Amino acid sequence: MPKIRTQRTKRPPEGFDDIEPTLEEFAKKMKEIENEPHEGKRIVEGSWPVFRIHHQRSRYIYDLYYKRKAISRELYDYLLKNKYADANLIAKWKKPGFEKLCCLRCIQPRDTNFGTTCVCRVPKTRLQEGKVIECVHCGCRGCASGD
Amino acid sequence: MDPNQQQQQQQQQRPPPPPPLPQTIHNADIKLPPGWKIAQQPGMQRPYYYNENTGETTWIVPPFPPPMPIMKEQQQEKPKSKKKIKKPIPGTDWLVVQTPDGLEFYFHKPTKKSVWEIPEELKEPIEKMKQEALEKEQKEKEQRLEEQRKEQERLKEELEKEKLEREQQQQNLKRKAEEEQVDEDNLKRVKHDDDKEEEGEGEPEATEMTEEDLLFQLEGMDPTELEAMGLLPPPQEEQEQVPEQPLIQQQQQQQQQPSESQMAEEERVELFTQMLSEKEISPFSTWERELPKLINDERYNLIQPLSKRKNLFDNFCRILVQEHKAKKPISKPPEEEYMKLLKQEVNSKMYWEDFRRKVKNDSRFKAIRDNKTREILFKDYIKKLRKEKDSSNSYSSQRDKQRAYMDLLRNTKEIHIGMRWRDAKIILEKDDRYHAIESKHLREDLYRDYLDDLDRKKR
Numbered sequence: 001m002p003k004i005r006t007q008r009t010k011r012p013p014e015g016f017d018d019i020e021p022t023l024e025e026f027a028k029k030m031k032e033i034e035n036e037p038h039e040g041k042r043i044v045e046g047s048w049p050v051f052r053i054h055h056q057r058s059r060y061i062y063d064l065y066y067k068r069k070a071i072s073r074e075l076y077d078y079l080l081k082n083k084y085a086d087a088n089l090i091a092k093w094k095k096p097g098f099e100k101l102c103c104l105r106c107i108q109p110r111d112t113n114f115g116t117t118c119v120c121r122v123p124k125t126r127l128q129e130g131k132v133i134e135c136v137h138c139g140c141r142g143c144a145s146g147d
Numbered sequence: 148m149d150p151n152q153q154q155q156q157q158q159q160q161r162p163p164p165p166p167p168l169p170q171t172i173h174n175a176d177i178k179l180p181p182g183w184k185i186a187q188q189p190g191m192q193r194p195y196y197y198n199e200n201t202g203e204t205t206w207i208v209p210p211f212p213p214p215m216p217i218m219k220e221q222q223q224e225k226p227k228s229k230k231k232i233k234k235p236i237p238g239t240d241w242l243v244v245q246t247p248d249g250l251e252f253y254f255h256k257p258t259k260k261s262v263w264e265i266p267e268e269l270k271e272p273i274e275k276m277k278q279e280a281l282e283k284e285q286k287e288k289e290q291r292l293e294e295q296r297k298e299q300e301r302l303k304e305e306l307e308k309e310k311l312e313r314e315q316q317q318q319n320l321k322r323k324a325e326e327e328q329v330d331e332d333n334l335k336r337v338k339h340d341d342d343k344e345e346e347g348e349g350e351p352e353a354t355e356m357t358e359e360d361l362l363f364q365l366e367g368m369d370p371t372e373l374e375a376m377g378l379l380p381p382p383q384e385e386q387e388q389v390p391e392q393p394l395i396q397q398q399q400q401q402q403q404q405p406s407e408s409q410m411a412e413e414e415r416v417e418l419f420t421q422m423l424s425e426k427e428i429s430p431f432s433t434w435e436r437e438l439p440k441l442i443n444d445e446r447y448n449l450i451q452p453l454s455k456r457k458n459l460f461d462n463f464c465r466i467l468v469q470e471h472k473a474k475k476p477i478s479k480p481p482e483e484e485y486m487k488l489l490k491q492e493v494n495s496k497m498y499w500e501d502f503r504r505k506v507k508n509d510s511r512f513k514a515i516r517d518n519k520t521r522e523i524l525f526k527d528y529i530k531k532l533r534k535e536k537d538s539s540n541s542y543s544s545q546r547d548k549q550r551a552y553m554d555l556l557r558n559t560k561e562i563h564i565g566m567r568w569r570d571a572k573i574i575l576e577k578d579d580r581y582h583a584i585e586s587k588h589l590r591e592d593l594y595r596d597y598l599d600d601l602d603r604k605k606r
Contacts (some may be wrong), residue, residue: 011516018431061434067461070430070468131210 003082011067019064023084026057048139051103054086055138061085063091100147102140111137123147180211198341236272243273249324251410299443313397415449416459422446423463430464430471485524488512495532499525551580556597564602568594 033049061084065076080087092098105111106118120135123144134141187194197204232245242254254261265273426440434457441447450456488511493502499522506512515521556562562571568591571588575581584590
């Protein structure tokens with residue numbers, strides 16, 4: 001819930017002003033998606049863009065801190081605390097083999113009929129079908145680290 | 148089982164399909180390639196796909212066979228550059244040989260010696276050759292760039308035309324809707340329009356015409372109609388003048404580039420990072436947002452796999468950020484800065500609210516994160532000021548102040564005998580000595596005394 005800044009809330013740490021325009025854009029995109037009509041889409045397909053933007057936003061913050069080292073630890077912790085990025089998803093990205101994970105639903109074995117992970121986790125070399133797969137949870141087309 | 152029985156079963160039933168995969172798509176309206184059917188046996192939970200021609204059965208939606216001509220083109224492109232390139236050097240007996248790996252060596256015909264380094268005799272003629280080659284390449288690239296620029300500009304103009312058209316058409320649609328409908332329908336339409344306005348122009352595909360539709364329409368329209376709408380393309384002279392200036396800059400950049408096939412991996416990386424540094428990239432922005440700035444440049448294509456480009460981009464941004472931090476002036480602790488701000492702005496009779504309003508946008512004010520500490524420091528400072536004032540209310544300092552004020556009065560030449568206090572105030576307010584005297588009444592009294600003095604001196 002908190003993303004409303006009043007006089008009583010503490011100011012974000014320094015460096016927030018540099019990244020604020022990008023975060024604003026993500027928020028705007030999210031709102032646009034939420035207002036899209038569901039015409040012409042499957043039932044499951046309606047929520048795919050939400051997962052996509054969520055992944056992108058978390059990816060942006062993860063890159064800024066771990067890859068580009070462009071923000072301080074303070075600011076990174078502030079962003080995680082205020083849910084600008086998904087801390088659980090980022091925790092998976094730090095593990096070998098999960099660097100490009102699409103969403104947390106796709107590695108949840110309880111969500112599948114046979115207790116496996118989602119099909120998008122299968123590397124493309126193992127899929128001899130030659131067709132594009134969009135997984136049912138988040139519309140991912142393959143998030144194995146080798147791809 | 149007997150083969151006879153098997154055959155009978157095959158004729159009666161279809162062979163059992165392979166075990167199901169974890170993916171579940173239950174759509175009835177999937178397009179199937181030719182020869183495929185969707186079928187379902189009575190005992191099954193899911194439908195399966197059956198190929199009538201081959202007799203294949205699968206659980207998954209069968210893929211369309213890829214079109215053939217693309218494969219052939221790809222095969223043809225590969226065996227292009229696998230030969231050595233030999234160029235004789237004019238005026239001598241040497242040849243320059245370029246191997247497919249990108250290496251160059253020099254071959255002396257009479258003695259049949261091959262040397263890696265440039266022999267002394269050859270330095271000048273080689274430079275000449277290279278310059279000529281460079282010039283030729285530059286000319287070709289200039290031509291290509293000119294064409295690209297023209298195309299880009301034409302595209303931009305068309306996009307602008309489309310936007311104008313779109314707006315006009317929207318207005319037309321709205322007018323028609325209002326005129327033709329009955330009252331009830333009017334109400335409904337108004338609600339729809341409000342929804343559209345709320346969504347903004349985020350998703351023009353569902354309700355409005357896309358750019359492709361407009362392009363199609365533009366091509367179909369007569370040039371006379373276009374003239375009538377005022378959407379003629381500008382004369383070509385302007386297009387040529389504009390690309391000249393950026394071309395000159397690009398020429399200077401290109402003088403450093405040898406042709407692509409000769410470059411080693413390191414050179415490519417260097418050039419790519421050069422391009423990044425020239426393009427004004429913000430290290431806090433995403434790859435997607437910076438991409439349009441990079442994609443038009445030739446050097447973008449030097450590095451092929453997308454992941455490598457992204458890596459280089461990330462590294463570059465990291466370096467940029469470090470430079471930023473180094474450049475920043477070493478900031479003193481925020482409290483010191485805040486004290487300076489207080490000294491500048493605050494006089495003893497200020498309230499916290501007024502001070503805050505005045506100073507809201509100052510960076511030194513913002514540097515202290517906590518509102519409460521700001522207020523506490525402010526109040527401490529005011530206390531200090533008041534103490535100083537009280538101590539300076541001693542008799543001697545009062546006299547000094549009055550003397551200073553009298554000096555001020557004498558120095559202001561605009562003050563004459565009949566002048567009113569109101570008008571004189573405006574002139575005197577600018578000076579500190581006016582403000583040194585705390586009491587307004589005292590100021591006015593002294594002023595009247597001064598006027599009396601002047602009066603007496605005149606007589």
